[in-house]
Amino acid sequence: MSYDALLWLSFGGPEGPDEVMPFLENVTRGRGVPRERLEEVSQHYQHFGGVSPINQLNRDAIAAVEKQLDAEGVRLPVYFGNRNWRPMVEDTLARMAADGVRRALVFPTSAYGGYSACRQYDEDIERARAACGEGAPDLVKLRQFFDHPLFVAAFADAVRTARQSLADPDAARLVFVAHSVPVSADAAAGPGEEGGHRYSRQIAEASRLVAAELGVESYDVVWQSRSGPPQVPWLEPDIVDHIDALHADGVPAVVLCPVGFVSDHLEVIWDLDNEAAERAAELGMGFARAATPGTDPRFAELVVELVREHVADAPARKLSDFPAAGCTLNGAPCAPLCCEPPARRPA
Numbered sequence: 001m002s003y004d005a006l007l008w009l010s011f012g013g014p015e016g017p018d019e020v021m022p023f024l025e026n027v028t029r030g031r032g033v034p035r036e037r038l039e040e041v042s043q044h045y046q047h048f049g050g051v052s053p054i055n056q057l058n059r060d061a062i063a064a065v066e067k068q069l070d071a072e073g074v075r076l077p078v079y080f081g082n083r084n085w086r087p088m089v090e091d092t093l094a095r096m097a098a099d100g101v102r103r104a105l106v107f108p109t110s111a112y113g114g115y116s117a118c119r120q121y122d123e124d125i126e127r128a129r130a131a132c133g134e135g136a137p138d139l140v141k142l143r144q145f146f147d148h149p150l151f152v153a154a155f156a157d158a159v160r161t162a163r164q165s166l167a168d169p170d171a172a173r174l175v176f177v178a179h180s181v182p183v184s185a186d187a188a189a190g191p192g193e194e195g196g197h198r199y200s201r202q203i204a205e206a207s208r209l210v211a212a213e214l215g216v217e218s219y220d221v222v223w224q225s226r227s228g229p230p231q232v233p234w235l236e237p238d239i240v241d242h243i244d245a246l247h248a249d250g251v252p253a254v255v256l257c258p259v260g261f262v263s264d265h266l267e268v269i270w271d272l273d274n275e276a277a278e279r280a281a282e283l284g285m286g287f288a289r290a291a292t293p294g295t296d297p298r299f300a301e302l303v304v305e306l307v308r309e310h311v312a313d314a315p316a317r318k319l320s321d322f323p324a325a326g327c328t329l330n331g332a333p334c335a336p337l338c339c340e341p342p343a344r345r346p347a
C-alpha cells in the first residue's frame with residue numbers, strides 16, 4: 001500500500017495570553033471539568049505568557065522527521081494538525097485534500113493506548129474526515145510505540161543525564177510519571193482478553209523497560225495533572241503526594257521520568273518542574289527531571305521506522321509482549337470495545 005503524506009496529529013496548545021481560555025474550552029467541552037479547575041490551569045499557562053511550548057516542540061520534531069525521511073530517501077510530505085488548537089486538524093486535512101493527498105499515514109504524538117492517549121485521536125481523525133466531506137483522504141493511524149527500543153533507550157539516557165545533576169546520584173529514587181485519567185476510563189480501555197487498563201498497563205510496562213535498561217530494580221509509577229471533579233476517582237498517587245511519602249520514608253532525592261509524554265509541554269514544565277520541584281525543595285530533597293524523547297534524534301528515527309515498518313508490513317520492533325494496537329483506518333477503534341470513552345458526566 002502506498003501513501004502520499006504523513007499527518008502529525010497532536011494535542012495543541014495556546015501561543016498567546018488571549019488564546020488560553022478558548023483553548024481550555026476546546027479541551028474540556030462536555031467533559032465536566034469544574035470552572036475553578038479551568039481558572040487554575042489558565043494561570044499555569046499565563047505564568048508562561050500564555051504560550052505552551054507544545055506547538056513549537058511539534059514543529060521542531062517535524063523538521064527533524066523531515067530531515068530523517070529525506071536522509072532515508074522516503075518521499076512523504078509532513079502535515080501538522082491538532083485536536084484543540086491551531087493548526088486544527090480539520091483545517092490541515094482540508095489543505096491535504098486540496099493538495100491532492102488521497103491516502104496518508106497519521107503519527108499521533110502519544111505512545112500509548114487508552115481513551116485519552118489513543119481512541120481520542122481516532123475521534124479526531126473521524127471528525128476531521130467528516131468535516132472534509134467528499135474526497136477526504138483515507139487516514140491510517142500508526143501503532144502505539146510505548147515499548148519500542150528507541151523510545152525506551154531515549155528515556156533511559158535522559159534519566160542517566162538527569163541523575164548526574166544530583167549531589168548523590170545513587171541515592172535518588174527513580175519515579176516514573178504519566179498523566180492521570182479517571183479510574184473508570186482506564187478500566188474501560190482495552191479489549192476483553194486484557195480486561196481493560198490498557199493505558200496504565202502500558203505505562204507500567206514502559207516504566208519496567210526503562211528501569212531494566214538502567215539496571216534499576218526498585219522504582220515507582222505515579223500520576224500527574226489530575227483534572228475533573230474531586231468526587232471522581234482518578235489514578236493515584238499524585239506525584240506531589242508521592243514526594244511527601246518518599247520524604248517520610250527518608251528518601252533524600254528523586255529523579256522523575258515523565259514516561260507518559262513525548263515532549264516537554266506545559267503539563268511537564270508546570271506540574272513537574274514547578275509544583276513537584278517546589279515540594280521537593282521545601283522538603284530539602286534533591287530533584288531532577290529527565291527530558292522527554294521528542295527532541296532526541298532517536299525520536300525522528302523512531303517515527304520514520306514506524307512508517308517504514310507499516311509500509312513494508314514488517315513485524316513490529318518492540319520489547320514487550322503487549323499488543324501493538326492503535327493502527328486503524330479512518331478512526332476505527334483498534335479492537336472491539338477497546339478504549340471506548342467512559343460514560344460522560346454532566347458539567
Ligand SMILES: CC1=C(CCC(=O)O)c2cc3nc(cc4[nH]c(cc5[nH]c(cc1n2)c(C)c5CCC(=O)O)c(CCC(=O)O)c4C)C(CCC(=O)O)=C3C
Pocket residue numbers: 011012013014024027028031033037038041052053054109110116117179180181182225226227228260261262265266267
Ligand atoms: C492521557 C493524557 C495525556 C497523554 C496522551 C497525549 O499526550 O495525548 C494528555 C496529554 C496532554 N494534556 C494536555 C493538556 C490538558 N489536558 C487536560 C485534561 C485532561 N487530560 C487527560 C488525559 C491526558 N492528557 C484527561 C483525561 C483530561 C480531563 C479532560 C478530558 O477528559 O479530556 C486539560 C484541561 C484542564 C485540566 O487540566 O483540567 C489540559 C489543558 C496537553 C497539552 C499541554 C500543553 O498545552 O502544552 C497534553 C499533551
Ligand SMILES: [Fe+2]
Pocket residue numbers: 113114118119325326333334335338339
Ligand atoms: Fe485503543
